[in-house]
Amino acid sequence: MSFDVPPTVNDVPTPCFLVDLDKVKRNVARMRDACSSLGVEHRPHVRCHRTLEGGELQTGGTRRKIVVSTLDEATFFADGGFEDILFAIPITQSKIRGCQKLANRLNEFHVLFDSQHGVQSLKHATLKDGKKWSALLKVDTGHARTGVLCDSEEAIHLAKEAHEAENVDFKGVYTHEGHSYFIKGVQEQMQFGHEIVDKLLTLASRLRATGVDCRILAAGSTPTCSHPAENAGLLTELHPGAYFFYDQELLLLGCCTSADIACRVATRVVSHKKSHNEFLVDAGYMALGHDGIAQQPPGGFCKFQEYDHLRMVCLDQEMGKVTTTNSKLDFDEFPIGKILFIYPYHAGSTASQHPLYFVHSGERVTGTWRPTRGWHPRSNHVPEKHLCA
Structure with a gap:
């Protein structure tokens, strides 16, 4: 669809959403540098903006290693040349077919599970050429949303079952500490983040004691990643997303200026x-x-x-x-x-x-940037080229 680009921000049609490219680049560079200093992988969540241009900036141009929250996003970014995509919604039978398509076409596509239903769905779904599902256990570190309780016996049981499944490559554990949005202040966020890391390390130790290795320990919300705890370098991945734009809520929490x-x-x-x-x-x-x-x-x-x-x-x-x-x-x-x-x-x-x-x-x-929208993958994703420099 053609669109005449207005010359300045004072000439835009209203209402509209404005993106300050200079500030976005600074936010992304700061988060990437923080992860590099800690020695952890930066796997940014793209759901905040859902654009190819934003994903390109977050990945430093590599178009590798992102987190998505819908199958539409996963398909959109795969169509746009992105690889190493993690689908961050617990797998269920209703989403298996869409995940199969992505796992078969991409070199690296990862799913999460947090229930017996999820593990069984993976065990009964085959991939082409004997390829295994790359799967992580989604754990609840206090947010009380999705995820099996981090300190539970169920977490050990589910991880072990996935580890022993012939068609599953169990990679490790993943958490999103969304309850960090209830914590205000830099020192409080850092202490909170420290406790989250300790919980994941304890679970990893328990799993290894049963013979289940954890190659990936992934955590990270924008509040905890904006001021990371001193032990955050003991994780393997951080996956914040809202830092891309920041907003009034994160300002009030002390995460940004x-x-x-x-x-x-x-x-x-x-x-x-x-x-x-x-x-x-x-x-x-x-x-x-x-x-x-x-x-x-x-x-x-x-x-x-x-x-x-x-x-x-x-x-x-x-x-x-x-x-x-x-x-x-x-x-x-x-x-x-x-x-x-x-x-x-x-x-x-x-x-x-x-x-x-x-x-x-x-x-x-x-x-202009044109984000993807919706939940269900479409077959007609044709990434458009937009000026973003």
Whole structure:
């Protein structure tokens, strides 16, 4: 689909999602350098942006070693020339056929399991030419989402069964410590990360005592990877993702500075409601998402660039209501048609609302990125070339 690229960020159609390429490159370089200093592999999660261009930056141009969260993402990146892809949703029978296709076509495709159902699904699914499934045990280190409890006997039993399966190459253990998003402060995050590493090391030791080797010990959320614990180098892989953009939530947690947030939503004033001391913008929940509203964080769930006193107080599908912490809005300062820029609470959720990103360097728009969308792989993935330099 052709699209005329506007010359500057002030000329973009609204609402739209803006990506600051210079900040993204700095965020990626900092995370890659941190992993290198620790001596661990950097396996970035790509679900925050879901673009080939973003994946290329995160992998340093190698197009190798990424994490995806849907089969559509896996297919999209495989079609785009990416290899060594880890599908980070526990395997179930309903996803076996899609995973078989990817495992057969890629040199390295990895799956997770966290149940007897998952292990049995792998054991009863063959790959071509005698190839084995590359599989890791997904463990729960306290997040209470997916994963078998890290300190349980079930973890040992499942890993051992996968290790002994003729068509499975058991690689190790994987965790996503999503509960790190409840921890605020650098020192607290580092202590939290230290405890996560200790839990994985203890499990690996228990597994090795039963004859099950762990070649991969993988962990990492953006909060724990932004300020890694001193023992993080004892892992083999870190797999953060949200650091690519950062956002208002991660700023409030102390994971980044405002200068690190590499995405914004551009919006324009569309109406004045002087009787209510509000104006309306053309960015509603379809452009921003609802994340952060329930938390009511200090300063609001999203942040208006250059206007600290503005607050988004309500979101409809296509419009947002804005007021001020001052006594009265100056409507002359915010005339109809004025463009405003919003830093989102949750970058990944906000990005997922937009079918196109406008990429800029400074004020100049340099091109567009088109993310993949949806959950189910499509047969017509044709990666488009977009200007991203």
